[in-house]
Amino acid sequence: MNEHVTVRTATLDDPRIPALLGAYHLGTEAEKGVPVDSPDALPPAYRAEVLSPATAFARDTLLLAVDGEGTATGTVVLTAPHADGVPEIKRLWVDPAARGSGTAAALMDGALRRAATAGAPAVRLSVWIWREHALALYRKLGFETVRPWDDRPGLLCLEKRLDPAARVERLAPAHVRAQAADGLAALLVDAVDGGASLGFLAPLDTSAAAAWWLTVAEEAERGAREVWAAHGPSGDILGAVTLSRTDKPNGRHRGEIARLIVHRAARGQGLGGRLLAAAEEHAAREGLTLLILDTQTDSPAEGLYRKAGWTRAGTIPDFAADPSGTLRPTTLYYKRL
Known part of the structure; x- marks a missing residue:
């Protein structure tokens, strides 16, 4: 393509x-x-x-x-x-x-x-x-x-x-809060254990993961962040993504994609692309005209973003530590809607 x-x-x-x-x-x-x-x-x-x-x-x-x-x-x-x-x-x-x-x-x-x-x-x-x-x-x-x-x-x-194995839906703040200590926390722990650079060091305690999701629920209630989850046939959470917005008057046209996560057991099914598309579609409907994100350089996620039409803006060396504590570069991407 x-x-x-x-x-x-x-x-x-x-x-x-x-x-x-x-x-x-x-x-x-x-x-x-x-x-x-x-x-x-x-x-x-x-x-x-x-x-x-x-x-x-x-x-x-x-x-x-x-x-x-x-x-x-x-x-x-x-x-x-x-x-x-x-x-x-x-x-x-x-x-x-x-x-x-x-x-x-x-x-x-x-x-x-x-x-x-x-x-x-x-x-x-x-x-x-x-x-x-x-x-x-x-x-x-x-x-x-x-x-x-x-x-x-x-x-x-x-x-x-189409594959009926998973459905993607936007989570209301109450649903984020209800799943924070269970499916969402387990998803985040799995990602960090698997080496994903998401702002945490390994091993990530389940209670710390749950606390982060509770913070996300509070942001969702304020309208500062929105959450989508991919659910398996039994209702288990297989993936998630969030869309953040700024409250700065000069930045209300843009949003940031963050924490695009797919459980290691569910990879290869296209869930990452579906989650990303759901967030992009919603952003466009809400009138946002620009999305940004950053991801660890040379990570598998870079291929997903390029395929979805994102443009590479540049790389910052030693931007953040991976879960093992090693400093890694990050690559910035943007997409006009």
Whole structure:
């Protein structure tokens, strides 16, 4: 996947959206053998999407792909869940000049991550059989042909089951407090024992870990920090992340990602990416435009952040001690929303 492509949740009044949707529909009509000259000549339902995305997709999530120069190069829509709880992926479009760069895969990854974070059991989509490259991508991602819900000739209906093993949800302050001495403390102790640089030295006492989470609960009650947790099938906490805000008047546009933790027994399932995506989505909805974080240099977390579209700002030597007490450098990252 192209690391220079960033996938963002768009505000539906973004002026770049109509052009991308218009290009998608004009291209589709041409492929169907009924070309039209402008969005004004599109069938009414499609024309309405181009003229007023905010109305057409009011309940949905629209993602934009942005290249390293800040140009929007593609889009995709993740609909609100249908009655069975399954959302649909629609309107995947990449500007012809950006094709072959991994943009389509990045958009699909963003949509699938958001669906998984929301706890969807599956995701579905439909594709015209002549779109061979798109169909190959969907097959590679694990989509399988299912009974059609749309019987138009030449249209394939596909579905991908999502891993139901864990759900990600935002924790209210009371829930953070209730879990502080149990699941959250155990999660933090496991991370520090595993060598994660989280501000603590090993061995970390469970009571000290619980006390830290109680402090987090107090910050959450003041609106200074928010917490997300990943829960396993039995309700056990497998991971967590927090989003902090500053009370300084000149910094209310930004937030800081801190304490992204996944239990060692649950790694390799994509939980870190899902937790990060949940915090980013919430930050964007709250109107934040910039996120920052720091992580130990050369740690596995750096790969996760780069894949999620974060930009490396620089490295500070001997910034903090790891759990064993050895001074390590830290790398600063930022992400514009």
